Amino acid sequence: MKSQTLTFTAPHRVEIVERELPPLGAEDVLVQTLVSAVSPGSEMLVYRGQCPQVRDSHDPFSSDITYPTAYGYACVGRVLETGKFVSQDLAGKLVFAFQPHASHFILHHSALILIPTGIPPERAAFLPNMETAVGLVHDIVPLLGERGLVFGQGIVGLLAASLLAEFPLESLVSADMFPLRRAESFKAGADASLDPSAPDFRVQAEQSLGGEKADFTLEISGSPAALDEAIALTRFSGRIVVGSWYGEKRAALNLGGDFHRSRIQILPSQVSAIRPELTGRWDKLRRFEVAWKALATIRPEKWVTQRVDIHKAPEMYKILDENPQEIIQVIINYGN
Numbered sequence: 001m002k003s004q005t006l007t008f009t010a011p012h013r014v015e016i017v018e019r020e021l022p023p024l025g026a027e028d029v030l031v032q033t034l035v036s037a038v039s040p041g042s043e044m045l046v047y048r049g050q051c052p053q054v055r056d057s058h059d060p061f062s063s064d065i066t067y068p069t070a071y072g073y074a075c076v077g078r079v080l081e082t083g084k085f086v087s088q089d090l091a092g093k094l095v096f097a098f099q100p101h102a103s104h105f106i107l108h109h110s111a112l113i114l115i116p117t118g119i120p121p122e123r124a125a126f127l128p129n130m131e132t133a134v135g136l137v138h139d140i141v142p143l144l145g146e147r148g149l150v151f152g153q154g155i156v157g158l159l160a161a162s163l164l165a166e167f168p169l170e171s172l173v174s175a176d177m178f179p180l181r182r183a184e185s186f187k188a189g190a191d192a193s194l195d196p197s198a199p200d201f202r203v204q205a206e207q208s209l210g211g212e213k214a215d216f217t218l219e220i221s222g223s224p225a226a227l228d229e230a231i232a233l234t235r236f237s238g239r240i241v242v243g244s245w246y247g248e249k250r251a252a253l254n255l256g257g258d259f260h261r262s263r264i265q266i267l268p269s270q271v272s273a274i275r276p277e278l279t280g281r282w283d284k285l286r287r288f289e290v291a292w293k294a295l296a297t298i299r300p301e302k303w304v305t306q307r308v309d310i311h312k313a314p315e316m317y318k319i320l321d322e323n324p325q326e327i328i329q330v331i332i333n334y335g336n
Helices: 040-048 127-140 155-164 179-188 201-208 224-232 284-298 310-322
Strands: 002-010 013-020 028-037 075-082 094-097 104-108 147-151 171-175 192-194 214-219 234-242 265-268 304-309 329-333
Touching: 002 104, 002 310, 013 310, 028 094, 040 310, 075 104, 127 155, 127 214, 127 234, 127 284, 147 155, 147 224, 155 171, 155 179, 155 214, 155 284, 171 201, 179 192, 192 201, 201 224, 214 224, 224 234, 304 310, 310 329
Parallel strands: 147 171, 147 214, 171 192, 214 234, 234 265, 304 329
Antiparallel strands: 002 013, 028 075, 028 104, 028 329, 075 094
8 A cells, every 4th residue: 555645855944755664563553644734833944844853762752853754643544454463443443643644554453542432533632732832831830820922822832721721810911923823822821922023022022911021931932032931021039941842943042131030940841751760650541641631621623723634735835934924733644
């Protein structure tokens, strides 16, 4: 069987490559993809050629990326065939896989995640981003009555803001360059959603936070410049959680001002590895259970702004690159 695979062949170049699938192994499963979700943050780094050449044992998807490469990690499909040592009960099941965009794929059965009853395919494709958002909130550790600030209201930022809005915070403020995302952030529960490019942004932010700086700030915009804004708007002994992957982009920080005396913590957050003190209680299974419940409540498919056929997907990356203000979430369809 052949599979159509979305492939980054060079910076700013995406093609659909037809590949012959290998024979089905005894413990493997053949899946026909229904939908897959584009992750604009990381996939734009791949598209633009901005990925650092590093190996991370915790994150095999983004390690040592070279061209040509198939990339992506949010496929939802239906099991077509199972290997001889795999339960036939899997046949026809709706499953999720951390798998690059492709019409068909073969994986070991243990790599598949069964989708709970009642979760439609498009919603299930948000699982990786929701798992990331859950991890960000775990790293923030929001406290009763705190003031929170979130930079970036792309899909992960919106999911994180939606989760944070469920906490009894004193105030929750978000920031994003694009009006469409700010409007959705306000609907998701932010008390205010501001334009970080406004000349008086810092004044607006402090006013929206109740006349104070933030107790915690989440930087998930993907823009290194936002980290400097986060430092300026986080109060003494506050904490900044950096969920953005900047790739090869550099962050120029002003550390000679208030930061020097502020005792602010700057903490990295990445979904492949959680805080050490949580590992004994929060394994993957438990985190996925929480993520599925959150997906059922938030229903993030409402943020799908573009649905494209796999064969037209290469054109969408150009739009994502040049006109990101029009897009929140892209879903690729496979005509099944």
